[in-house]
Amino acid sequence: MIRGRIEEDYDKLVSYPRRIRHESTVGAGLPVIASLNRLLSSGDPVHRIIGSLSGTLGYVMSEVEDGKPLSEVVKAAKNLGFTEPDPRDDLSGMDVARKALILARLLGRRINLDNIKIESLYPDEMGPDAMSVEEFLASGIVSLDNDVQERVKKALLNGNVLRYVCVIEGSRCEVGIQELPKDSPLGRLRGSDNVLEIYSRCYNKQPLVIQGAGAGNDTTAAGVLADILDIQDLFP
Ligand SMILES: NC(=O)C1=CN([C@@H]2O[C@H](COP(=O)(O)OP(=O)(O)OC[C@H]3O[C@@H](n4cnc5c(N)ncnc54)[C@H](OP(=O)(O)O)[C@@H]3O)[C@@H](O)[C@H]2O)C=CC1
Numbered sequence: 001m002i003r004g005r006i007e008e009d010y011d012k013l014v015s016y017p018r019r020i021r022h023e024s025t026v027g028a029g030l031p032v033i034a035s036l037n038r039l040l041s042s043g044d045p046v047h048r049i050i051g052s053l054s055g056t057l058g059y060v061m062s063e064v065e066d067g068k069p070l071s072e073v074v075k076a077a078k079n080l081g082f083t084e085p086d087p088r089d090d091l092s093g094m095d096v097a098r099k100a101l102i103l104a105r106l107l108g109r110r111i112n113l114d115n116i117k118i119e120s121l122y123p124d125e126m127g128p129d130a131m132s133v134e135e136f137l138a139s140g141i142v143s144l145d146n147d148v149q150e151r152v153k154k155a156l157l158n159g160n161v162l163r164y165v166c167v168i169e170g171s172r173c174e175v176g177i178q179e180l181p182k183d184s185p186l187g188r189l190r191g192s193d194n195v196l197e198i199y200s201r202c203y204n205k206q207p208l209v210i211q212g213a214g215a216g217n218d219t220t221a222a223g224v225l226a227d228i229l230d231i232q233d234l235f236p
Pocket residue numbers: 024025028055081082083084085214215216217220
């Protein structure tokens with residue numbers, strides 16, 4: 001019953017895409033939601049989205065590829081303002097899953113987080129119920145360094161790299177690590193950039209690609225400010 005009401009309220013909210021703005025909830029300041037809304041409102045059905053939606057995990061995956069330990073790289077990502085206040089929200093895949101959920105719902109999928117397959121980069125024993133953020137960063141995460149390096153080396157031997165991606169297609173919505181060719185848009189990703197490939201009727205063989213900084217205080221704040229200015233223009 002409550003779920004029914006929530007769904008009704010949600011439908012009402014998103015039926016005013018020009019007035020309801022939440023651009024920075026996916027891809028920080030990148031025009032991800034605006035672009036999707038433009039495609040959808042012009043009647044161009046979107047059938048597949050694949051992308052790297054985490055500035056933190058994009059940065060982490062490209063840095064560990066250069067041989068740096070996961071534990072050091074995650075601390076650096078936190079200092080650079082890319083991670084959530086608890087970086088385990090990023091490493092658990094939960095931050096990406098939330099973004100995937102936002103996009104899937106914009107495409108009309110009536111799903112919840114429970115319907116998303118999520119790969120976590122740390123075990124349950126290192127979760128927020130078991131240790132504080134400080135403990136995790138000081139001692140927990142170090143024990144993951146070797147495993148991650150092994151996975152990176154294995155992928156490199158195949159000429160591939162590891163990227164943490166989200167895939168939304170048909171009833172499928174999942175987030176996790178994939179081994180991808182080094183020489184592909186996702187494989188070439190460096191730093192905190194996000195890359196999103198959107199496939200629709202108009203963008204069928206060649207996807208619409210959106211790429212740029214997907215985390216960081218400046219770009220996120222710019223996304224919020226641009227939403228405010230756009231809305232202000234609606235009420236002259
Ligand atoms: N950083 C990024 O790149 C992006 C962030 N976001 C989202 O923006 C939000 C903020 O992220 P970010 O700025 O990085 O996080 P920070 O940890 O840097 O900032 C969070 C701020 O919120 C304050 N805060 C936390 N809880 C409360 C509360 N209950 N009442 C009032 N203030 C509170 C904190 O205050 P105090 O320091 O006193 O605890 C802190 O100033 C998050 O939801 C994040 O997902 C979205 C896109 C990109």
